[in-house]
Amino acid sequence: MANFDENLLLRALPRESLHRLGEHLITIEAPSRAELYEAGDTVTKAYFPLDSVISMTASVGSAQGEVATVGHEGMIGLPTVFGTGCANMRFFVQIGGRVAVAPADRLAALLSSDETLRATLLRYAHAMFTQIGQSVVCNQRHSLRQRCARWLLMTHDRVPGDRFHLTHEALAVMLGVRRAGVTVAAGNLQKAGFIHYRRGEITILNRAGLQEVSCECYRIVTDAYARLLGTSIAKTSAA
Amino acid sequence: MANFDENLLLRALPRESLHRLGEHLITIEAPSRAELYEAGDTVTKAYFPLDSVISMTASVGSAQGEVATVGHEGMIGLPTVFGTGCANMRFFVQIGGRVAVAPADRLAALLSSDETLRATLLRYAHAMFTQIGQSVVCNQRHSLRQRCARWLLMTHDRVPGDRFHLTHEALAVMLGVRRAGVTVAAGNLQKAGFIHYRRGEITILNRAGLQEVSCECYRIVTDAYARLLGTSIAKTSAA
DNA sequence: AACCGTCGGTACCGTATTGTACCGGCAAGC
């Protein structure tokens, strides 16, 4: 059983549901840039991040744009919950770490018998809906600086500690902007003393400052997950 | 029973499921700008648009930005399907028309007993996921001109005939840009002979032309709904 | 110690879009 309740979604399950699902869960180490599945793939496994961060992307021409970020507050494998079984987005490991994995068919079997499990995962689907919906308007209206701060806050909430591996290049892909654009925006945040960068290693120094710069979307989405999970996913202070 | 199968999602239901749900459905006339529900509202009714178009919006500061468009291919009331019962977006009538309405508690009761109904609406949720996810990256990368063409195509697919009521002002709010910006973009499309504008009444003249200008997102989302419904929602030619 | 790939800082110009404003035409109401 171990530490599966490091995942807040699993932790929100009643003891019996978690126990039944836990039978089929194993913990694996997910290296950065590993692919969980591609658009069009049949979903054979459900993933519950423990301290890793997964990016969900959609294709735009030949490139990929980030649609959502998933960490210890959620799961990857909603197609199984929806009963379609086919992913229509790409999922890959943005920040390496541990992930709990279960076979999708086991999860599907449990879903049909365990009312509470189904209810919880459907409520998660709704929270995810809110997250993605907010991102639609966020990309419409908010500046690179705001979105950059938001992304850093979201990621900080999902990793242990205040440091994680992330290059300007990777962040640029996520935000759908140029690498040079991120350098300017992130350099700004660094000058303000909110973060510290050093060759792909970023340290969060001042969350309050980042929240000041970030758009409201950070708070809106965080609140939605708090309602789902009964506990806030935002780090309390850090640095 | 009447014409509820004007809604493609209802039409995709097996005869018995539709019959049971139809018992509780009534058709109403939804006037433009009417509000179905606001963010935070308890969902008491489920709506199935017949020939109207509903906009789902999220708040950005004091304004609202469009997240998704729903027409005869879908429904409004996913919180009931997810079992949360609480809307976290605003829904209002973008283009007036008829809507089939059922009490949310009746739908909820049917969902727990009717496996096929539940499966169909969950598959719809997945299609909606795809639509919103694609919109996230669409707003990241595509020009106003492309998004404008896409919006017009999507709306054209959801209304009867080739004409509908829409001001530059309303379209600007939907796309999250200035009214003057829409005037330029739409004027462009008009000069190209793809559409015709006149005081809030727009006529689609050349779908092929619009598809040429529009981004791929139109096709990707349309295909996702085609897989769900078993039939394409795109108008075949029109003009 | 030399090498090379990764990473980030900076600069240039072009363009899409914003903010703001003004103006003319159509339509409905008195």
Next chain:
DNA sequence: GCTTGCCGGTACAATACGGTACCGACGGTT
């Protein structure tokens, strides 16, 4: 008939961002 909104066309400076390119610095490899 006249007025009053609504609707759409246009203009202009300001800005945010894209495309591209170059360069220096660090770090792992041999």
